[in-house]
Amino acid sequence: MSEDLRPTLLLTGPIMEAVVERQLKEAFRLVGAADFEAAIATEGSAIRGLVTRGARRVDDALLARLPALEIVANFGVGYDTVDAAAAARRGIMVTNTPDVLNEEVADLTLGLLLATVREIPQADRYLRAGKWEAAPFPLGATLRDRSIGIVGMGRIGRAIGRRIEAFGRPVAYHSRRPAADCPYRHYPDLVALARDVDTLILILPGGPETKGLVGREVLAALGPEGILINVARGSVVDEPALVDALVNRTIRAAGLDVFADEPHVPEALMGLDNVVLLPHVGSATHHTRGAMGQLVVDNVKSWFAGTGPVTPVAETPASR
Ligand code: 8YV
Secondary structure, eight states, X not given: OOOOOSOEXXXXXXXXXXXXXXXXXXXXXXXXXXXXHHHHHHHGGGEEEEEEOSSSXXXXXXXXXXXXXXXXXXXXXXXXXXXXXXXXXXXXXXXOOOSTTHHHHHHHHHHHHHHHHTTHHHHHHHXXXXXXXXXXXXXXXXXXXXXXXEEOOSHHHHHHHHHHHHTTOOEEEEOSSOOTTOOSEEESOHHHHHHHOSEEEEOOOOSGGGTTOBOHHHHHHHOTTOEEEEOSOGGGBOHHHHHHHHHTTSSOEEEESOOTBXXXXXXXXHTOSSEEEOOSOTTOSHXXXXXXXXXXXXXXXXXXXXXXXXXXXXXXXXXX
């Protein structure tokens, strides 16, 4: 029997079988999807690539167990579950899937915004419960008088901003530094932005630097008509503070696609009628997940062909 010379890739779980695994298994030995720990125990020193979709932390301790690792390919633009700084110190490349999901996530964000402001799921539940026979659905809030603050003005933030402009509403934003060529007013201070707008949309990276950024002070500044939309990461919000604000109606409503401990959603949110809850579906279409999967494949193949990464993250640029 001839020796299998294909590079070994560790998968943290099943990853888009039809796109990623089907293409990669032609040129690579794929291990770990069924039993991650067993694969590290038996293959650890042979593993040269790691493909992950965020369900498992890729931290320095894990990297230390993979001495031959060259590349971590993250399925998703957000790579907060990968310690990219640790990878950089070890000379390991990290790639993500930017751009291909911008418009999809922005579409979903506007859908979630409108669903939350106009209470679309609540109206659907009302009709299905037969209540329309007795009385019309009560009048509610409008987007027409709202001003929107976007937190994070990266590529997806800009795509969201363009859509809000098309809806005729003013946009301002908060980010650590002003974004180049951005037409909206920049607020270096998030509390000041929250005070000046009544709707906040979160689309900034997760991770330790942004953990709990939206807490009691920001929610208080947003005020009783405030609406919070989170399509970023659950970690950027102080979730217990948000639950309190929604229960006590110190903000009006929230639309959430992400949570602190996915797929677990706090029981306190489930019973509230002023929240719209989605199971992290921002990019979840065949079209866009397919494009993200293809970019994972392209990164891995290009790396092992010796032509470098296609979309390296900032911490591990293509040439250093
Ligand atoms: C994915 C995402 O759901 O790209 C991201 O950062 O949050 C989503 O598009 C996730 O990364 C993969 O499951």
